[in-house]
Amino acid sequence: MPARRFDRTRMRSVRRAAEISQSDVASALGVADSTVAGWELGSSTPDQEKLSALAQVLKQPVDSLFPRDGLPDLTDLRCDAGLHRYEMAAVIGTKSDGPVAGAEQGVRRLKDKYLPSLAEAYGVTVDEVRRAQERSMAKARGEEVQREAAFVPEAEEPPRTLAGKITLLLERSYPEGTAPGDAEIAKAVNAYAGAEVSNPEMMAALRTGSAGTPAPVVLEGLADFFGVARLYFEPDDAVVRQVYEGLRLMSAAKHGKVGRVRARGLGSEGLPAEVLSILNEFATEFEKKAGPTDNE
Known part of the structure; x- marks a missing residue:
């Protein structure tokens, strides 16, 4: 999946500019103060499921603070909603999260009856869930679109001013x-x-x-x-x-x-x-x- 990019320096700068303490962030996300400190030091990174909530605490749009290359697949939609896979059984009313896990891995498509519940939980439309599912399936088939590498100048002087x-x-x-x-x-x-x-x-x-x-x-x-x-x-x-x-x-x-x-x-x-x-x-x-x- 095109996971969101976490930049610890960017997070620290935004948090300081907003005058929000590490303790406040930790309290809002339900983690230890040392966990937030570790994110900013680079010794660990937050789970993808926490990035949307983290952006909200820092009062920034998640797409701006933690951008993602490409369009979301099913895993991305779930993570953006702050939901872990083990929580999905309750969302779709099944005994296990197997149907969601299988679709995220591109093994089998979701039954149509599950789509409205997922759309509501993810805060998107049913059509968006369908499109995300197709991206998960395409990825499983190895059909990811490769992004063209950006040009890096061969020779360029560092700035003087x-x-x-x-x-x-x-x-x-x-x-x-x-x-x-x-x-x-x-x-x-x-x-x-x-x-x-x-x-x-x-x-x-x-x-x-x-x-x-x-x-x-x-x-x-x-x-x-x-x-x-x-x-x-x-x-x-x-x-x-x-x-x-x-x-x-x-x-x-x-x-x-x-x-x-x-x-x-x-x-x-x-x-x-x-x-x-x-x-x-x-x-x-x-x-x-x-x-x-x-x-x-």
């Missing part, structure tokens, strides 16, 4: 259409500083290059929001290139081009050996998860 650096982070760190706005960034910077040190107009001016260098606390807040080193916003080419090449690798990994980026050496000027080693380990891990590519 503050505006360029902010723009790069917005373009490369978030799925299309989900980058935070100026108001969200300003709110997070103010929360970091513990004072009103920025506003949406200032963020827009910094992003477009129409403002001068801001106060150090603003740069520190930006670094915290985007999850990068404070030095990234300083005129230090080595640090900028390291962050830049890491973002390029992330972008390539998302689109199945890790091997090609790694083979280029990650930049004509080169990186420190320890940084290159870490990035190559990252690339190798992605290759293991994704399997062989056409470039190999």
Whole structure:
């Protein structure tokens, strides 16, 4: 299934900007505080069944906060409704969840009498359930449509200006259409500083290059929001290139081009050996998860 993408950094930034504590999130979702902390640290990820509720707690549309490539199948509809498979027997009035499990796995179609109950539980129409079922069946037959990999520039210089650096982070760190706005960034910077040190107009001016260098606390807040080193916003080419090449690798990994980026050496000027080693380990891990590519 085209599972929703969970971005721990994005979740943390949105939560902080909304001034919602980890404890509040945990209480709303019925999990331990340490569980939410683990999600944001990257030591674990929330179940797909919890993402819709998590987005609601963070006051964000689920499709914006946790986007999904492609259209939903039956499993996606169930997860978006926050329902686990073991709960489906009660929904359709059977002794087991077998009918739903079989349909989700593409083994056999649901009986028509089950469709209205599922549509009501999922908050969709019967026709949407039927279409999702066909996607589950198509997937079981190996008929998934492969998305075309995005183009990754062969040669490109890292940004030199503050505006360029902010723009790069917005373009490369978030799925299309989900980058935070100026108001969200300003709110997070103010929360970091513990004072009103920025506003949406200032963020827009910094992003477009129409403002001068801001106060150090603003740069520190930006670094915290985007999850990068404070030095990234300083005129230090080595640090900028390291962050830049890491973002390029992330972008390539998302689109199945890790091997090609790694083979280029990650930049004509080169990186420190320890940084290159870490990035190559990252690339190798992605290759293991994704399997062989056409470039190999």
